[in-house]
Amino acid sequence: MQFVTAGESHGSQLCAIVSGVPAGLVIDEAQINADLARRASGFGRSSRQEIEHNTVSITSGLRFGKTLGSPVTLLVANADGKNWSDRMSTFGKAPKNLAREVTPRPGHADLVGALKNNTDDCRNVLERASARETAARVAAAGIAREFLAALGVEVFSYVTRIGTAEFVEEAPLESAPDYKPLDIEMSEVRCPNEEATEHMLKMIKVAQVKGESLGGCFRVVATGLVPGLGGFESGPERLTSQLGAALFSIPAIKGVEFGLGFEAAQRNGSEVHDLITHTKKSGYSRASNNAGGLEGGMTTGLPLIITAAMKPIPTMASPLKTVNMDTLEEAEASQERSDVCAVPSAAVVAEAEVCFVLANAYLHKFGSDNMDDIQAALAAYKKRLLKG
Template sequence: MRYLTAGESHGSCLTAIVEGVPAGLKISESQINTDLARRQSGYGRGGRQKIEHDVVQVVSGVRFGRTTGAPVALIVRNRDWENWEERMAPFGGPPSDLKREVTPRPGHADLVGALKTDTDDCRNILERASARETAARVAAAGIAREFLADLGVEVFSYVTSIGDARFEEDDPLMRAPDYKPLAIETSEVRCPDEAATEAMKAAIDRAKEAGESLGGTFRVVATGLVPGVGGYATAGDRLTSRIGGALFSIPAVKGVEFGLGFEAARRPGSRVHDPIGLDPQAGFVRASNNAGGLEGGMTTGMPLIVTVAMKPIPTLMTPLSTVNLDTLEAEEASKERSDTCAVPACAVVAESEVAFVLAEAYLEKFGRDAMVDIKAALRAYRQRLKTMAR
């Protein structure tokens, strides 16, 4: 299952095409819209989210609520398009009062993109480098999420820090999978702890006041996985590399840790690896989950737990210095309407990326054509694992 997106931040719409979708999967537009709303929410987001109210339109590959096996095409319209029609027109000439973007923002794609593509208007770059594109990813991932949910796999996320405000967790690698979804979804920063939520909001308020921006960290958790999904045999099989690559495809993501992550490099092996046991009911079990649910590039059957670091937003209301591409003089970088902090939104996008990788790995292992066959293959596999543990 793969997706491709198209569309500019202020173009008429964002489009996604998902291919490799098996037939017979129930799809709900309202579920996708819920995920789109979750991506749009979060304390510290900018004015754009007040304009947009993302709603998906599924235009192919689904009939009477179920997938047919054909590629699924989805559209999310940009409400702001009505204010940008002339400036973003696909054809015709630019309006006489067009203001080109010539003061590239440090930390964004503006300068390098303009150099690379030989344009004198950074808007050609920022329209696509803008994380508005991630709305299309979240919509597309609705298909992957429904597929996984049908197989008993849930993917969720929560925020662990914003700036220097942290959620101090007790044994998160064992306890995080049981965090209450309601506590996460009702927190304005997607953090299940009330005190930490307030500290994170206060940090965002301080940053906003100072014309600053903030990054942070969050975890993505997937539960209900069977062992043996992914592969150890070739570099491209390893879920570690596939999930890592998918997460690093998200704008502003600068770090990914599996399980204990960098902490594992500081500990001796006996305090890192997860002892194997045998339970009469559950079969092979693990005493801990320091690996974060992956060994040898495959799922262990324990929850997948990945921690992700997002850098601060590049657009600053107290801008850094840059060079004007027209005058070649020093100037302040531009102030495109912007978020102060988008860590909670980034966490929702990260759920989507993880869901896509897991969905593709399940399809590889259990078949690709029809849900009924995939479910039967999964049942047979679970049964075989049981007999191996007896």
């Protein structure tokens, strides 16, 4: 299952095409819209989110709510696009009074993108480098998410840190799979703990007043996985490498840990490796899940637990120093309408990326033509594993 997105931040719409979708999968538009709403929410986001409707329109690949096996096209309109139609016109001449973006923001794609593409207007870069594009990813991943749900897999996320405000969990790897999505979504920062939520909200409010921006950390959890997804045979087959690449494809993600992550580096082997157990009823399992559900590049059958770190937002209300590309003199960086903190939202985007990787792992292992055959192959595999 592959997807490609198109569309600029202030163009008329975003588009995603998902190919390699099996036939016979039931798709619920409301579910995709709910995910888009989750991506748009979270305290600390810009006023852009109040303008956008973030509703998906599916224009191909479905008949009567079920996939046909052909590419699925998903469109998400940019409500703000109409305010930019002259400045972002696909044809015609640029308006005479067009203000070019010549003061690149440190931490954003502006300068290097402009140098690489030989443009004197950073808008030619930032319109696509903007994380508005991730709305198309979330819409596209609705297809992968429905596919996984039909196979008993659930993917969710929650925030564990905003700046220095941390949700301290005693045994995160044990508790992570048990958080209830409803509790997570009740929090304005998508953190399932009230006290930590309050602390994080305070942190964002202080940053807002100071003209600062913030990053943080979040966890993505997938439950209901069978063991043996991915592969050990070569680097690209390792699910670890696929998940890492998928998560690092999200703008501003600067660190990814599986299970214990960096903590494992300072422990003895006996305090890290998960003991192998077996019961007749459930087959093989593990006494703990320090590996975060991955061994040898494959799923162990225990919950997949990934923690990722996001850097602070580059656009700041108190702009950083930069260089004016016309005069080559010191200047203040451009001011786009911007989030102060987007960690809760980035976590939803990360869910989307994880959904695609896991969906592909299932398709690779159990076939890809239609849901009935895939479900039958999965049931046969589960039966074989139980035989031991």
